[in-house]
Every structure is written in C-alpha cells, then in structure tokens.
Amino acid sequence: MAVRIQGEVASFTKASSGHWYFSLKDEQAQVKAVMFRQRNILVGFLPKVGDKLEALAQVGLYEPRGELQILVDTLKHAGQGDLHERYLRLKTMLATEGLFSQDRKRPLPAYAFNIAIVTSLQAAALADMRRTLARRAPHVRYTLYPTAVQGEAATPQIVAALQQADSAGHEVIVLARGGGSLEDLWCFNEEAVVRAVAACVTPTVAGIGHESDVTLAEFAADVRASTPTAAAELVSPPTADLIAQVDALQRDLRRVLEAALSQRAQQLDRLELGLVTPSAYLQALEQRLTHARAVMQRQLQQALRFANQSMVGCVQRTGRALHGGMNEAQTRNTKVVRLLRQSVDRKVQQASMGLLGQENTLRALSPQRNLEKGYAFLQTADSVVNSVDQVEPGQVLAATLADGQLNVTVRDKTHGSGVPSV
Template sequence: MIDNKTLFSVSQFTRLLNDTFREQFRAVRLQGELSSFTRASSGHWYFTLKDEQAQLKAVMFRPRNVLTGFTPQLGDKVEVLAQLALYEQRGEVQLVVDVLKKAGLGNLYEQFLQLKAKLAAEGLFDRERKKALPAQVFDVGIVTSLQAAALADVRQALARRSPHVRYTVYHTPVQGDAAAAQIVQALQKADAGAHAALILCRGGGSLEDLWSFNTEAVVRAVAACRTPIVVGVGHETDITLAEFAADIRAATPTAAAELVSRPTKDLLNDLDALWATLHGAVARCLEQATQRIDHAELGLVTPSAHVDLLATRLGALQTRLRPLLDDTLKRHAAVIDRHADLGQRLMRQGLRQVSDQLNRHGVALTRASSLCVTGLETRLAQHSGLLEAVSPQRTLERGYAYLERPDQAQVVSSIRNVSRGDSLVARLSDGRLDLSVQTVHPLNDTAIKP
C-alpha cells in the first residue's frame, strides 16, 4: 500500500507501475483490429490494436514475430496473447505481444508452438545432428509440386548459375488435407534416389496454407533423410517446423537452389587453377629429371672401359675366393669327421646297452615263464583230481545208477514222475538195463497206486 507521505521520482514511480502491470497482466488475450502498423529496421513490429471504443499501442519483438507465419495488414482482425507494460521513457502503456494470429484461425499457432517445443525437447532440431552439404553437388532431388511457382524459381536459379547440375523432380501436393502424407512419400522416394542433396520447397502463404510443412509426420520425415536436405518455404518471413528439422534452412526456394549448387564459372575457375598447378608440377618434375640425367651422364664410362673394370674386379674376387673356399671345405670336412666319430661311438655304446638290457630281460622272462607254467600244472592236476572224483562215471562205478525215460532221454528224479507199468532205462557204469515199473514205494514204504 502506497501512502501519500512517500515521495517518488518520476522514474521510480514509472518503474513501480511497470512492475505492477507486468505482475497483474502477464498473460492477457485480446481481440481487435489493426489501425496502424510499422516494421522497424530492427525487425520489431509496432502497431495499434483498437475496437469501436478504445485502442492500445502494442509491440511485437522480432524473435516472436518471425513465428507468426504472415505479415499483418491494416484492418486485419487479430487475436494476441500479450502482457501489459509501461514504456517508461514516454510514459505510455503498451502491450508486449508474444503471440499474434488472425482472428478465427483457432489454435493453429498454439499447435505450432506445442509441436515445436515437443520436437525440440527430443533433439530433432539440434545443430549436432545436422549434415553438411557436399563441397560439389552435381545431382539434386527436388520435392515440390510440378505446378508450384517455387519449382520454376529453382529451375531458373540452377539454369542461370549451375547448368551442370542435374535434378529430378518428385511431385507432391504442397497444400491441402492429404498433402502431408504425400510429402512424406515423396521425401522417402527422393532420399532413396542416391542424390547428393535434396530440396524441399514451395511458395509463400498463410499459416493455414503452409500447415502441411508444420505437421509432425513431415517434420520427422525431413529429419530422417539420410541425404543432406535444404528446405526453402515461402518468403523470408515464412517459418515452418520443417525448416527447423532441415540440415539447412533457406529463406526462399531460389536461395535453396543457390545453396546446393556452386556456380559453374567457379568450378571452371577451380579447374583452370588446378590445371595451372598440375602443369607447373609436371614442368618442375621434367626439369629435375633432366638434371638427374645430366648428372648421371657425367659419371658414365665407355662400355669397353666398364667391361675391363668388371673383369679386373672379377679376377681379384676369384683370387680371394679360392683360398676362402679351400679353407671353408677343410673346416667343414674336419667337423664332419668329428661328428662321424662321435656318432659311431654313441651308436656302439647304445647297442651295448640295448644288448645288455635284452639279455637281462630274457633271463627274467624265462624264469617267470617257468614259474608260471609250474604253478599252472600244479593247479591243473589238483582240479583234474577233484573233477575225476566227482564225475558221474566214477559214481556209477561205485554201484550207483540213474533212471531215464527211453524215448525222452529225461532223467527221472522223483517217484512222482513215474507210474506203474512205465518203461524206464537204468544207466550203469558199463551199460543199460530196460525196466518196467511194478510198484511205486515212497520213503514211508507205503505203495502208491496210481
């Protein structure tokens, strides 16, 4: 609360008013008609917003007004989002406008800002991900409408400054509800066309006219291009999100063509410079080679003198070589004799050791074999006696016999297996008896009568 005892200077009070206005009216939506409009050299817009009964002065600074997508005209019905402030130097109340759009356009600009903030947060507009154009471009893909004036501008620019550049046009509508999807398809086709660079362009228009270039699908398609891409849409004041996603933003379609193409005359000048450099380098190489030949000629001798010199050197070498060969052969022969004597001694010593080992092993093997055979014979005799004692033949010789059926050769081991009148065979040690069963007696002597 301000009391009437406080004394303010004018600047103090205007600053207090300004702070109060900004605090109380930091985001105000207004609608009105433009009654004056001025674009300063700094790029800022100054205008008056009025209705039937009142008016307010307004300013929209360049960083904000370049995003509007159109240039206001006197009499335009507009909507603004602004904050109220006091221009202290003049003591005038004014609106500082953040957003300006034509009345009735709905929330297109708000959508623009929201999508821009979203894609910027994803890094889609980051400088680090942008690709540089090749130093020399000879093949360009142009994505636009065949009926667009922008295509004529690009063709004229290429024909005027770079007739050596080839180009392919990928037709797509650039305005309308279905344009965005077709622009995406054309971009993908152009990106697969193995061009050195791409241009996406169209002429100027309102925010609605350019809206296809602000759709998320088109912006992402521009960012996804593997080929360096330049986007030039409308006039210098027309701004679209596709331009933010491009590797390079051109102010106009003509500027886009100029950015991707280097003038033919510059290339020819470069070729001339390269030819002059190459010609000078070849000339220097020839001069140096000629000098080397001249120096080499000074050191040459006649063929006969050269042959005599070689013959003299050959004779000297032969004279030195013979003693060296004789000495080398004698040394090698002595070494071979020493190695032969040593080998014979080692061989004789080895043979004696092997012979001694064989003799020792032979004696041990004979002794072990004799002991093994003796043991086996003893065990064989023991087992033979035991087997002989329990053999069926010895049992029969002691008076025993066994019974079997004559037709089955089956031993009868129990009285329960025979009946009176059965024919049996009794086997003895020296023959057989044919028997007939008269009576069957068990161990308790009670006759069993079948």
C-alpha cells in the same frame, strides 16, 4: 499486465525502423497498437487492413501525446491460437525425441550434380529456384517431385514425395515453399511430414517461406535455408567456381609435373657424368678377371697341398687302425667260435636226452607192449571190434597177437563188463 485482444486491422504502417504501428477495432471500440521490430520478425506474415488478428499485449501510455496504446508481444490471425499451441507441444515432443538434435545433422556434399526438389508445380518458389539453378549452375540436374504444399491433402503428398525422392539415389533433397501465414504453412508442422524429413537418408535442405517463417520441418532438416532461392543456392555451387577450381588444379598439376621432370633431368645429367667409356669399362673388367685368375690359382695350389697332406695322414691312420682292428677281430673271432661250440654241444646233449625220454614214452604207450602182455584185438573185415554187439555167433574174426594173427569163429556172446586179470 498482459491482455489478449482480438480485432480487425483498421490501419497499418511499417516504419523504416522496422516497427509496426496499427489500430485494432471491433463494433464498439478501437485501440492503437505498436509492435517493435524484435517482436514482429517472429510473426511470419505482414498484417494488412481488414485482417482479423489476435494479439497478446501490455497496456501502455504514449506520454508525449498522453494516449493509451498496447505494446504487442505476439500476433497471429484470429482463430489460430490452437495451431500455435499445437506447434509448441509438437516441437517440445519431437525435440525431446532428438529429431532436432545437431548431432544427427549431416553435411551437404561439396558438389551436388543430381538433386531432388519437392514442391508444388504452381509455386512461385519453383520458378525462382529454376532461374537460380539455370543462372548459377546449369551443370546441375534436378528432378521435380510435385506435391500440394497447402491444405489437407498436402501432408500425405509431401510424405510420399519425400520417400520417393529419398529412394531415387539423389545427392540432396530440397523441400521448398513460398511464404504464407501459419495456417498456410501448417502442413510443414504436421508430425508425419516432420518425421518423414528426419527419416530421409539423403541430406535434406528446407527452404520454406521467408526468413521469419520457421516450421518444424525446417528444424528436422539437415540444413535450413532462409528462402527457396537460398536453398537452391546452397545446393548449387556456381559452374564458374567449379571451372575456376578445375583450372587451378590443372595449373598446380602442371607445376608439379614440370618440377618432377626437371628433377629427373638433373638426376639423368648426374648419372651421365658418372658413366665410363666402353673401352675403359672393358679394361676394368679384364683387370678384375686377371686378378681373379691369380687368386684362384693360389687357392687351388693351397687346396691341393692341404688335400695331399690330409690324404697321407688319412692313409697312415687307416693302416694303423686296420692292423689293430685285425688283431682285435681275430681274438674276438676265436672267443666267439669257442662259445659257439660250447653252446652247440649243450644243445645237442639236451636234444639227445629229450629224444630218449620221448622214445621211452612212445614205447610205453605202444599197442605192441599190450600185445606182448597177452592181449589181442579183434577185427571184422571192416573194423576193429570193441563191442559184443558188433559180432554174431558163427562169424569169423581176425585176432591179432604180439607175434602174429589168428582166425577165430564166434561160438557165443555174453554181455558183461570188466577186464580179466592176467
């Protein structure tokens, strides 16, 4: 049956096998405890005499001595039970969201020359990282973004430092801190810090605490390093290795160029063997020219004979065509002239009849015809009289008849209508 025990460490021994043997005591009693290596590597700290711890253990019997002891499964500082539960709840929630998924992990660049380090200026881890970079890769340039790594002020400072580093255009961001207890490292388990790590566009490496210290920020990072020093090694391939790679590439390039030059030289030799002397080349051209001239003369003569034959045939065909065409044209011309004459005669006859009809119509409508019937029309000096209102008694009018004109004097006027019968 599992029991939970709190007490002060009275003695502590770490065996060469890695197992821990210690005693827990309080004001009234003391009990021996053992924690095997496969369990204690997950604790994250090394207990010391005087520490107040809380253990979850099984009660057991050490048979060779007949002593009761507890077999410890988990161990933490007293009062940190709430932190551990918070750790587990937050880990489950963020894992469900996919923040720890391997699918979103990005690989580190093969060669990083500009890195960002987010840690404390006073951290021993920073000194270790600087020594590592100076020893392995002096060519790597790094920028430090200082922040608190423990306490209440650490969380907002770490978030701000990560955001600043992510926007500065670095190739890699290293988040680092030395070892400590769960309480000391708690800021790296805060949700804001974990989300800030996951939100970085720049690839991130987390080297926090020792290998047994696993914070949620490390789960969210693209790569987890066991220690800050290991993180520095991950992002800084040794300068000597880079120089060796450059030398190897240079040797490979030289071999490729030498092989290409040798191949081109062989091709040039083969081309030179195929070249002829200038005199032989000119002689070949002269032979080709003579042959071309003879071919052209034969082709020209054939073309002239063919053209002559074609011309004679064309002239004969043209003569025959012209003779036949002239006869046919003369026949057609005679027929057309006859048709034209007939058409003109019909048109002249139709026009004469039309003119005669119009002449009769004009004669019938002519005022002269009315005058010949005995009518006359009256005029004043200015206009034709068509109303009795235009004249006054005593006025002299001109009366036009069919064969002449009379001057008449108006004696009287009477209004009326109608035309007198003739």
